[in-house]
Amino acid sequence: MLLIQCPYCGPRPELEFAYAGQAHVARPADPSATTPDQWTEFLYLRNNTRGIHAERWRHVRGCARFFNALRDTTTDHFLATYRAGEPMPVLPMGQKP
Amino acid sequence: MRKFSGWTLLKEAFGGQQGWTPQWRRVAPQPEYDAIIIGGGGHGLAAAYYLASEHGITRTAVLEKGWIGGGNTGRNTTIIRSNYLFDESAALYDHALKLWEGLSQVLNYNVMFSPRGVMMLAHTVHDVQVAKRHIHANRGNGVDNEWLSPEEAKAYCPPLNIERNIRYPVLGAALQRRGGTARHDAVAWGYARAADALGVDIIENCEVTGLVRDGSGAMEAVQTSRGLIRCRRVGVSAAGNTSVVLGLAGVRLPLESFPLQALVSEPVKPVVPCVVMSGSIHAYISQSDKGELVIGAGTDAYTSYTQRGALHVNSHTLSAVCELFPAFRRMRMLRNWGGIVDVTPDRSPIIARTPVPGLYVNCGWGTGGFKATPGSGHLLAWTMARDEPHPINAPFTIERFRDGHLIDEAAAAAVAH
Numbered sequence: 063m064l065l066i067q068c069p070y071c072g073p074r075p076e077l078e079f080a081y082a083g084q085a086h087v088a089r090p091a092d093p094s095a096t097t098p099d100q101w102t103e104f105l106y107l108r109n110n111t112r113g114i115h116a117e118r119w120r121h122v123r124g125c126a127r128f129f130n131a132l133r134d135t136t137t138d139h140f141l142a143t144y145r146a147g148e149p150m151p152v153l154p155m156g157q158k159p
Numbered sequence: 160m161r162k163f164s165g166w167t168l169l170k171e172a173f174g175g176q177q178g179w180t181p182q183w184r185r186v187a188p189q190p191e192y193d194a195i196i197i198g199g200g201g202h203g204l205a206a207a208y209y210l211a212s213e214h215g216i217t218r219t220a221v222l223e224k225g226w227i228g229g230g231n232t233g234r235n236t237t238i239i240r241s242n243y244l245f246d247e248s249a250a251l252y253d254h255a256l257k258l259w260e261g262l263s264q265v266l267n268y269n270v271m272f273s274p275r276g277v278m279m280l281a282h283t284v285h286d287v288q289v290a291k292r293h294i295h296a297n298r299g300n301g302v303d304n305e306w307l308s309p310e311e312a313k314a315y316c317p318p319l320n321i322e323r324n325i326r327y328p329v330l331g332a333a334l335q336r337r338g339g340t341a342r343h344d345a346v347a348w349g350y351a352r353a354a355d356a357l358g359v360d361i362i363e364n365c366e367v368t369g370l371v372r373d374g375s376g377a378m379e380a381v382q383t384s385r386g387l388i389r390c391r392r393v394g395v396s397a398a399g400n401t402s403v404v405l406g407l408a409g410v411r412l413p414l415e416s417f418p419l420q421a422l423v424s425e426p427v428k429p430v431v432p433c434v435v436m437s438g439s440i441h442a443y444i445s446q447s448d449k450g451e452l453v454i455g456a457g458t459d460a461y462t463s464y465t466q467r468g469a470l471h472v473n474s475h476t477l478s479a480v481c482e483l484f485p486a487f488r489r490m491r492m493l494r495n496w497g498g499i500v501d502v503t504p505d506r507s508p509i510i511a512r513t514p515v516p517g518l519y520v521n522c523g524w525g526t527g528g529f530k531a532t533p534g535s536g537h538l539l540a541w542t543m544a545r546d547e548p549h550p551i552n553a554p555f556t557i558e559r560f561r562d563g564h565l566i567d568e569a570a571a572a573a574v575a576h
């Protein structure tokens with residue numbers, strides 16, 4: 063079980079959280095001007111990164127808030143968590159998702 | 160290829176088992192092939208075998224970054240069934256099931272296909288309705304599936320608890336008698352041996368690190384940890400790592416890779432005569448020929464490539480198993496492991512051409528592709544040999560997500576595997 067740092071509540075066990083997929087996927091601003099390929103990108107295509115992955119979590123059995131995290135999917139190690147709306151933090155070693 | 164029979168077994172037994180030789184060649188990659196399969200799991204090995212046996216493309220190589228069958232092929236719980244809801248899926252999975260039925264003879268290798276029946280439990284009114292809908296849809300498609308009352312389910316699987324006083328009582332079950340299990344390693348080895356005999360090179364410890372395209376954008380070569388190999392027809396069958404491999408050619412796919420875990424108990428005498436699955440409470444169980452109970456869980460919550468998962472996922476499954484089979488409460492679990500499964504949004508696979516000419520993909524089998532091994536290999540080989548899909552895999556494109564033609568087993572299935 064992972065120990066996850068909620069940016070609002072601090073470290074809590076994974077059981078309190080729900081995973082919510084890749085982070086920073088923006089809904090197309092003008093739906094009627096959006097092409098089928100752009101909809102496909104928004105709805106279905108994902109980075110599925112092997113390495114550092116920017117992703118959303120929700121502290122559903124705690125404060126219930128969504129936040130973002132950077133996690134290495136080859137180790138499941140969390141490198142950072144940050145509040146929704148905040149920019150992606152710069153990692154100490156300069157690694158990027 | 161040395162032909163196996165009861166006689167060869169007997170002969171080796173009397174010879175002290177000293178006469179066995181390697182069943183496929185260990186070779187270095189050649190500079191060029193007519194076809195390359197990336198990924199030496201059951202699917203990739205089957206594709207290579209059918210490329211050689213059905214399409215005469217024998218200058219074929221299977222490139223495997225580890226050892227063959229070391230991925231999900233060697234990690235799965237080997238449940239085989241074809242009772243999927245939609246017409247497209249029923250055709251796809253039943254195509255595979257029919258190939259399973261004759262596979263040991265065709266490969267001259269005992270894959271231990273055992274059609275012992277797959278029983279899927281219903282615990283709620285909704286489950287009952289879903290199961291019956293599946294049964295009727297399956298029958299319409301010529302796929303066997305039948306409804307059992309709780310008493311009939313218990314007669315088919317005596318250790319099952321059908322008391323009404325448990326949290327999720329058994330209200331009935333759907334039984335596919337033609338379903339069952341097979342021996343995972345034997346499937347990889349049997350295909351490898353048969354493909355090798357037709358001239359296919361099986362190259363282990365060979366990781367693909369680049370996909371090289373020519374000026375027109377078409378496939379020209381693959382870069383590997385053992386050098387550059389020229390090839391204009393490349394099929395990717397890399398399961399959980401498909402996004403990574405296709406990413407080498409800049410192709411994005413509707414896939415997410417999740418850990419999926421399984422565990423086995425200490426071996427005991429025969430007690431579970433069939434496969435029992437419960438989608439609603441996330442547990443499934445069968446018994447291997449060695450006597451271990453083979454138990455599977457649901458996926459972990461988050462994407463990962465670690466090939467391991469969290470303990471609470473297993474405990475959740477075990478609590479369900481203990482309620483359904485009270486006799487197993489004091490069994491000890493021996494081993495637990497995980498594999499990485501590539502999941503599509505509609506939970507149906509992709510066997511198709513990609514936007515890159517000469518590059519083909521077989522992926523998205525998620526938590527349930529072992530059952531499809533012969534079928535998917537057969538269809539990928541067809542698609543690569545003719546540069547067009549077989550009618551059975553024609554609906555299973557990448558473009559279905561753009562065009563809205565989902566084959567939504569995710570919404571339809573009460574169960575994952």
Ligand SMILES: Cc1cc2nc3c(=O)[nH]c(=O)nc-3n(C[C@H](O)[C@H](O)[C@H](O)COP(=O)(O)OP(=O)(O)OC[C@H]3O[C@@H](n4cnc5c(N)ncnc54)[C@H](O)[C@@H]3O)c2cc1C
Nearest residue numbers: 198200201202224230231232235236238367498528529530
């Ligand atoms: C715990 C668990 C239980 C399961 N239970 C069932 C079940 O009961 N029934 C069922 O039908 N299905 C089940 N599945 C799903 C099933 O195992 C998979 O869908 C299926 O095995 C995928 O087939 P494959 O042979 O293509 O995969 P794999 O055996 O994973 O083969 C893919 C291969 O590609 C190789 N590869 C990856 N990247 C590269 C690269 N860059 N270069 C070279 N090689 C590469 C990998 O090393 C791997 O060997 C289960 C899976 C798991 C993990």
Ligand SMILES: [Zn+2]
Nearest residue numbers: 068071121125
């Ligand atoms: Zn919180």
